[in-house]
Amino acid sequence: MLEKNMQSILQNARKQMKIACEISKECSIDMNEFEIISHPKRVIEVNIPVRMDNWSIKTFIWFRSQHNDSRWPFKGGIRFHKDVSKDEVKALSMWMSLKCAVIDIPLWWWKWWVIVNPKELSNSELERLSRWYVRSIYKYIWPWQDIPAPDVNTTPQIMAWMMDEYSRLVWKYSPWSFTWKPLTSWWSKGRFEATAKWWLYVLEKIMELYGLNLKWKTIIMQWAWNAGLTFAKLVIKKWAIIVWISDSKWWIYNDKWLDLTKLQNLKFERKSVVEYSDAEQIWWKKILEKKCDILVPAALENQIDTNNAQKIQANIILELANGPIIPEADDILVKRKIIVIPDILANSGWVMVSYFEQIQNDSNFYWEEQEINSKLYKKIIFSTEYVYNIAKKYNSCLRSWAFIIAMERIFNAMRDRWEV
Numbered sequence: 001m002l003e004k005n006m007q008s009i010l011q012n013a014r015k016q017m018k019i020a021c022e023i024s025k026e027c028s029i030d031m032n033e034f035e036i037i038s039h040p041k042r043v044i045e046v047n048i049p050v051r052m053d054n055w056s057i058k059t060f061i062w063f064r065s066q067h068n069d070s071r072w073p074f075k076g077g078i079r080f081h082k083d084v085s086k087d088e089v090k091a092l093s094m095w096m097s098l099k100c101a102v103i104d105i106p107l108w109w110w111k112w113w114v115i116v117n118p119k120e121l122s123n124s125e126l127e128r129l130s131r132w133y134v135r136s137i138y139k140y141i142w143p144w145q146d147i148p149a150p151d152v153n154t155t156p157q158i159m160a161w162m163m164d165e166y167s168r169l170v171w172k173y174s175p176w177s178f179t180w181k182p183l184t185s186w187w188s189k190g191r192f193e194a195t196a197k198w199w200l201y202v203l204e205k206i207m208e209l210y211g212l213n214l215k216w217k218t219i220i221m222q223w224a225w226n227a228g229l230t231f232a233k234l235v236i237k238k239w240a241i242i243v244w245i246s247d248s249k250w251w252i253y254n255d256k257w258l259d260l261t262k263l264q265n266l267k268f269e270r271k272s273v274v275e276y277s278d279a280e281q282i283w284w285k286k287i288l289e290k291k292c293d294i295l296v297p298a299a300l301e302n303q304i305d306t307n308n309a310q311k312i313q314a315n316i317i318l319e320l321a322n323g324p325i326i327p328e329a330d331d332i333l334v335k336r337k338i339i340v341i342p343d344i345l346a347n348s349g350w351v352m353v354s355y356f357e358q359i360q361n362d363s364n365f366y367w368e369e370q371e372i373n374s375k376l377y378k379k380i381i382f383s384t385e386y387v388y389n390i391a392k393k394y395n396s397c398l399r400s401w402a403f404i405i406a407m408e409r410i411f412n413a414m415r416d417r418w419e420v
Contacts, residue, residue: 198349
């Protein structure tokens with residue numbers, strides 16, 4: 001199983017923001033304002049009792065961190081996972097606020113996390129947990145106040161159950177109360193591939209700005225989940241080569257060809273990539289240090305630290321996980337001139353289309369997929385070029401200026417509302 005570096009990701013998130021403030025003399029954020037943004041506005045903990053199939057009662061704990069609502073409303077992912085801490089939820093909510101700000105959309109983030117391993121639940125237990133979850137929190141959420149979305153281990157089906165339960169409780173059909181629902185419940189078209197397309201477009205644009213292209217570039221792709229496999233298919237169409245791909249336990253390797261449809265079927269059946277034939281299999285721990293053109297850490301936080309940063313052999317790192325590189329490792333990578341495309345820019349596509357879905361649900365008017373893709377692409381190109389151009393102007397890394405741009409937007413909104 002993927003192991004987390006024990007360094008606090010909340011500490012890392014705060015350190016990243018502080019570094020960004022300190023490196024720019026042009027930045028208008030002072031340390032008093034940093035103190036405000038380095039803490040979430042509100043954290044809630046609730047216990048959810050659920051009757052299991054054997055008629056026993058089991059209590060699940062959930063945390064909710066609301067980071068900042070300066071531009072309204074809150075929006076956030078619901079994660080079902082067995083490993084969680086309150087600090088981790090706080091850090092994720094802070095990063096997600098910055099993601100919304102760097103692509104300049106009017107959403108401010110919170111994060112929900114239920115301590116549960118959904119693989120240990122039957123489908124009926126999962127539905128009961130989802131519905132009891134909404135009964136416990138529905139007074140804290142409503143359209144244009146808090147709009148939940150899925151995250152790790154939560155699906156369109158779970159969102160449909162939650163939306164249905166919310167509608168029952170408020171006596172009104174409310175498709176706008178949750179996003180990323182099935183198409184039959186007014187999911188936005190284009191949503192399924194939006195995350196992977198954003199990754200591809202950001203990567204392509206950054207490579208173009210640095211005078212590079214994807215053709216024949218070798219890629220190590222960490223974690224073969226749905227969006228990851230979609231991204232892998234997209235880059236292969238650009239003549240890139242996926243040489244390694246993993247799940248949470250194992251990597252498989254084939255320097256010529258990996259059948260991604262076969263891999264997708266394995267993951268759909270909840271099987272490990274070790275079930276894939278015609279590929280070398282290896283335990284995951286040292287693969288991040290293998291030679292490649294593009295390294296894609298897409299699993300957990302703190303995967304690249306001071307122990308392995310000197311051993312990274314990639315030219316570009318595309319961060320798809322939240323906080324996969326600790327700040328001390330960032331310094332090493334910058335000195336080695338490795339291009340790091342930061343998570344708050346690289347992994348914002350799904351929230352962009354989630355925002356589109358919210359708008360469509362609220363207006364009860366739905367766009368065609370071509371229009372959604374066009375809007376998504378324009379936002380990607382503008383945001384990526386803006387971060388790159390300012391980072392180049394001040395001869396600094398992409399991460400620091402992505403953070404500065406995001407924090408300045410947050411504080412401009414707060415100042416205009418007399419909140420600071």
